[in-house]
Amino acid sequence: MKGKNTAVGSEFSTFSGYFCDMETIVQSQTLIQLVKSVFLAMGCPPHQAQLAADVLVSADLRGIDSHGVARLSGYVRLWEVGRVNAQPHISIVHETPSTAVVDGGSGLGLVVAPQAMDIAIEKAKQVGTGWVSVKNSNHFGIAAYHAMKALSHDMIGIVMTNASALVAPTFSAERLLGTNPICVAIPGGEEPAFVGDMATTTAANGKLEILQRKNSDAPLGWIQDADGTPTTNAHALKTGGALLPLGSDKEHGSHKGYALGSIVDIFSAVLSGANYGPWVPPFPAYVPMPENQPGQGIGHFFGAMRIDAFRPAEEFKHHMDKWIRRFRSSQPIDPQQPVLIPGDPERIMHAQRLHDGVPLMDTVWQDLNAVAEKFGIKV
């Protein structure tokens, strides 16, 4: 059963939850205002509340629903238990002309990350590239938002973050890595930018959560059970199972996905002084913190490379357009499914949802209303 309800501006209503799979359509500006109001109520400075709301809703606009407003109540709970500081002191604790380590002051990653990316961009303006490793932060939303900040400066943006352990290394029955995404955003000329944004696992956890809600099986190769046996049980993570690194099994290159996730962990946390591996703080506030943590908070890594530090930007963009057009015009296996450029699906979704509004699952919409109500915010 599936239904739609359209909400524009503040003229929307909630459902009773009777139809578990119903959707409410909400305009992105409405969502941004709601999220901003919540962050303001938490005590965030106005410009940070606005920024955090922009970052969060950008995930919904790009179709990465698992990283958007569905997480708002989770951020609030982290603030309630004192793990998120709404007025963080964000500072550079070490730097060279092309590098910095930033202490996020336990702030919202949604606020810390754009500031760290700005530092990388400023350094790139000065010496060609800038590289910033961040400690003492929290979940930063979608990596693509931060990486794409580089594009308007004619720079390539590179973003990574670690996350709490859900992934088993090849040969391991234990979870030691997060889904640890990598995003690389590269400017095009007439063509839209190349934006590759990927968890270093076979499937992102958000995709698994969708199957869990539907009570559907997962494809073999996404997860293993507590013994390390491949399973299709989408609920296996709740009983000690793990997500699998990109590649799924050794024969299909899971040791490469494991290496990629490890590189993200090390660049984000061992370089900065954040927690790594099994010691990364969990996102749900009710999950106890790992004992004997070796660092502070979670870690991120940001890079910005000025195109004209290598060759004239216009020349580069001309060749990027040629690259993009050649790949897009590749002979498809199925004529109905042309070859895509990384970032195409999210860009198309962004344009569509910016125009039509964001469809929210009823449970998410109820959750948002409950958060608003808690702070006395009228939606």
Added chain:
Amino acid sequence: MKGKNTAVGSEFSTFSGYFCDMETIVQSQTLIQLVKSVFLAMGCPPHQAQLAADVLVSADLRGIDSHGVARLSGYVRLWEVGRVNAQPHISIVHETPSTAVVDGGSGLGLVVAPQAMDIAIEKAKQVGTGWVSVKNSNHFGIAAYHAMKALSHDMIGIVMTNASALVAPTFSAERLLGTNPICVAIPGGEEPAFVGDMATTTAANGKLEILQRKNSDAPLGWIQDADGTPTTNAHALKTGGALLPLGSDKEHGSHKGYALGSIVDIFSAVLSGANYGPWVPPFPAYVPMPENQPGQGIGHFFGAMRIDAFRPAEEFKHHMDKWIRRFRSSQPIDPQQPVLIPGDPERIMHAQRLHDGVPLMDTVWQDLNAVAEKFGIKV
């Protein structure tokens, strides 16, 4: 049928080829001398001949047989048709404090790559990090050799290269990318370095070549046929098939392997002015060059990040040791197969072959002897 023959110093003999699967064991120093003599005979300056021989044989020592002396005759043929310049003019054509573009002067990649990595390291000494994109080069052997140069400087080394098109993007029936490897080398303290060196495909082409020689089937998920249908026929690449990006199919994340291979292509070639995508020159000298090439030669990308540009090197290494030990001691699925750290298998193989010698397939050993004979070199 399988046999062994041990060759030490110059006291080795060739086989008749009667037993197709026989091996000859050759000491690495003997191989280096032989390869160096061949490069000298091609006209390489002595220090470059020595360097190129070291790089090439390092692949055999690390167990990456597809990238070692088995390729020597291929390099010679590229020189014979004028695609490799034995006395290249290698130059920086553009630079900023943290970046450079290097023109490899059509030299052996085995010589161009270490020089480009040295430039990245020098820049990192000055401003914290160094990033070098290279055009007009040729095949550079194994990425790990170049990335590991950073380790003794307490730096992280990052190396990528593009290669001629063997890989089909997700949804494509055409081959548009090379196996485009990424290597990241990270110093440990008491523990050996982390060295993740991986093709961005499910399986490296070298693994497929082994199956082709044995006339064995390939696992499903490694390759597709000319129509884009998954196949186990290890010979499918000879009839228009393609290697698959890491992830194998869309459901298992092949779009991520495709994005990773694309990033390598763009950093190596679109940034530098080398050829990219389907225009990258093929390694076999008898394969015609692609028409209307947009750049020069093949492209590489090198990065060096000084650890103490982020935090004190000793502090970092202490935490890397903790990271490595925690992962190595992870609960294994099979008690007989402990969890490995990227680089473990190659490091163990290197120590073993340095001591015991390098086992060469008889066909490879005959090929080496034929190359030596061509130049009048006594083996």
